[in-house]
Amino acid sequence: MNALAATVVFEDILEARKRIADAIYDSPCPRSVPLSEVTGSDVYCKLDYLQRTGSFKERGARNALMQLTPEQRALGVVAASAGNHALGLAYHGQLLGITVNVVMPKFAPLVKVSTCRRLGANVILFGDDFTQARDKAMEMSRVEGKTYVPGFDDAAIVAGQGTMGLEILEQVPDVEAIVIPIGGGGLIAGIALAVKTLRPEVRIIGVEPVNSPSFAAALKAGHTVAVPSKATVADGLAVPELGRLPFEIARHLVDEVVSVTEDELALAILRLAELEKAVVEGAGAAPLAACLAQKIPSVLGKKIVLTLCGGNIDPSVLCKVIEKGLVADGRLCRFTASISDKPGGLSEFTALVASTGASVKEITHERAFAGGDVSAVQVLCVVETQDREHIRRLYSLLREKGIVFYQNRLEQDAPAL
The missing domain is CATH 3.40.50.1100 (Rossmann fold)
Incomplete structure (x- = not known):
């Protein structure tokens, strides 16, 4: 081919x-x-x-396998794939009685690797990208006489x-x-x-x-x-x-x-x-x-x-x-706030967050590196919200109550709120 x-x-x-x-x-x-x-x-x-x-x-894989000569079917096929082409070949090769060998890059998803093997294909993990996997598959084709079935070309x-x-x-x-x-x-x-x-x-x-x-x-x-x-x-x-x-x-x-x-x-x-x-x-x-x-x-x-x-x-x-x-949808946000370390300080803070309808999913205390004020503690919070407007309301309330906080930018291009 x-x-x-x-x-x-x-x-x-x-x-x-x-x-x-x-x-x-x-x-x-x-x-x-x-x-x-x-x-x-x-x-x-x-x-x-x-x-x-x-x-x-599966569409292309089946069409390609159906056009092999009897001699090509007997020798089997080899392909390079990040997963789905390999799966299609493995499944239809099994149905047609054709041995399928696939070279996958090392980053190929585990679910695709394991499923491909379960369908009877010989899976070889090779290379850090598709190009290296393809070169290996083409080498196998030349040396072993197996038909190389491209994934798209x-x-x-x-x-x-x-x-x-x-x-x-x-x-x-x-x-x-x-x-x-x-x-x-x-x-x-x-x-x-x-x-x-x-x-x-x-x-x-x-x-x-x-x-x-x-x-x-x-x-x-x-x-x-x-x-x-x-x-x-x-x-x-x-x-x-x-x-x-x-x-x-x-x-x-x-x-x-x-x-x-x-x-x-x-x-x-x-x-x-x-x-x-x-x-x-x-x-x-x-x-x-x-x-x-x-x-x-x-x-x-x-x-x-x-x-x-x-x-x-x-x-x-x-x-x-x-x-x-x-996070992209504004339904999870993360920020660090400085709150009172006195008894009831954390309770007051979480109640304030809850008053906006937000829910604290995770909270971590940081005392050793929280600055010179020993009466305060920094808390890293992951909070569940409804949308970005909800996050804005939460941040606005924190500012209104005098709580010092800053956003932890989970994404480089996350919009400031």
Whole structure:
């Protein structure tokens, strides 16, 4: 499979749909009343995180495996993946009797590593980023004769992912815009090709993390370029260089590309859990993150589809992300206050906080480094609040009562209150 020696046309997507139809879930795309209310758009959610392995990657993986020759099937395949592509290959390789070897970067989420192994794949953890893992997988392909199956830079993969676009147009025929996360580019290229062929007026909008802006960099340069990636909760989008084939397709079909911050991604994950009762990973939450942050004013009031394409988030990471989302939402705040160390001082302080309707979640005393006043003590407080306006009311009351305090900035870009 050599992506650079092939291209993708609309008929390839139609053939892919027939090829994978009996093994891929035709995921629903219902309207979301709560998300419509909070974003100002008429929101429909394509729930592809409900695929058997938790992501859209099964579409391309199945399509690629189905096109192997008998000799290639006998030797098995090898791939590099941060998780979801590996899961898709492992599951469908097991169904088709094809041995699957996957090289994952060392930072790959544990839930994806363990699930991949449970599905029968041989998992090798190698490298600090996707590039190093990919190089290792390609070396294995050359030495052992196994077919290398790219995660996104491949015609069969792009065609398989494009089947989601066909489903969206059938489920929401009057859709006006589709918002799609961008990692390696396979998903947005496939959907854009399918949708623009049938409905060229539908806007295709891509979303990527500010910590991994590979598509924006490629657009600026006119070709794919390697971009240093920082850690992101959207680990599935942390691809340092866009696939060349997907970029050549998508660059002419994508109408707009926006980026989202880590706080915005965390808030989107929280909103999906609260409002849709959906556990979605950072990559899958990126489309909602862009809408919540009003990064796409062109879709306000429009009928849009958010592609919630992945749900494989490590439970331990989910807990941290939810707390981060609560901070971004103004529902957790942290500050240090100087209060009386006399009997009843702490009780009076917590009662004052409670009088605003806030709840003290954690409190820590600091005496040794609290300054020269031995009658005072510093307390580090984590407080649960309703929103940012509630925090402002709490801080205003503390000032009114003469309590000296200062904010502990949990995020570098947190707004001062």
